[in-house]
Amino acid sequence: MAVIGLVAHDDKKDEMANWAHAHKHKLGQHTLFATGTTGGRVIAATGLPVTLLKSGPLGGDQQLGAMIAEERLDVLVFFIDPLSAQPHDVDVKALTRLATLYDVLCAFNKPTADAVLAAI
Numbered sequence: 786m787a788v789i790g791l792v793a794h795d796d797k798k799d800e801m802a803n804w805a806h807a808h809k810h811k812l813g814q815h816t817l818f819a820t821g822t823t824g825g826r827v828i829a830a831t832g833l834p835v836t837l838l839k840s841g842p843l844g845g846d847q848q849l850g851a852m853i854a855e856e857r858l859d860v861l862v863f864f865i866d867p868l869s870a871q872p873h874d875v876d877v878k879a880l881t882r883l884a885t886l887y888d889v890l891c892a893f894n895k896p897t898a899d900a901v902l903a904a905i
Contacts, residue, residue: 787859787905790849791819791827792841792880797864798823802830804864806897809833811902815860818852820845846876853883860890860905862898 789812791800800814801823805812809831819827821840838846852858861884865877884891888903892898 786815788816788818788852788857789860789862790852790858791823791835791862792819792849793823793826794841794866794869796866799828799893801864802826804898806830808899808902815905816852816876818858820847820849824827831855832900835869843874844876846880850876850883851882853880853887853889856887858889860892860901862892862901866896869877 789806791801795901797827808891812831813833817827817833818838821836821837821843823841824835824837825832827833849858849861855863861880863880863895881890881891881893890901
C-alpha cells in the first residue's frame with residue numbers, strides 16, 4: 786500500500802476528479818492525502834477516504850512537502866496548470882523540488898498519473 790498525495794491547480798480540478806473516479810478501485814487500495822479543495826472534489830467524485838490538508842495557497846502544498854521530507858509520502862500526483870500564474874508559485878516549486886530531491890514518484894499530468902498508478 787502506498788501513501789499518495791493529490792493536488793490540482795484550479796483549472797485542473799475537474800480533470801483530477803475525473804481521473805480519480807476512473808481509478809477509484811485502484812486508489813482505494815492506498816492511503817490518500819490531498820490539499821483541501823482538491824481532496825473535497827476527489828471525495829465527491831469517488832466516495833473514497835481522503836485525509837484533507839489545508840488548501841494549497843494556505844499551506845497544503847507545504848504540508849505535502851513536509852510529508853515528503855519526512856519520507857511519509859510515496860507518490861505525488863499534481864495536475865499542474867502551466868498556463869496560469871499561481872499566487873503561491875513559490876510553494877509549488879518547493880513541493881516539486883522536494884519530490885525530486887527525495888525520489889518520490891511524481892505525475893504532473895493524466896498520462897503520467899495513469900502510468901504511476903499502474904506501477905504501484
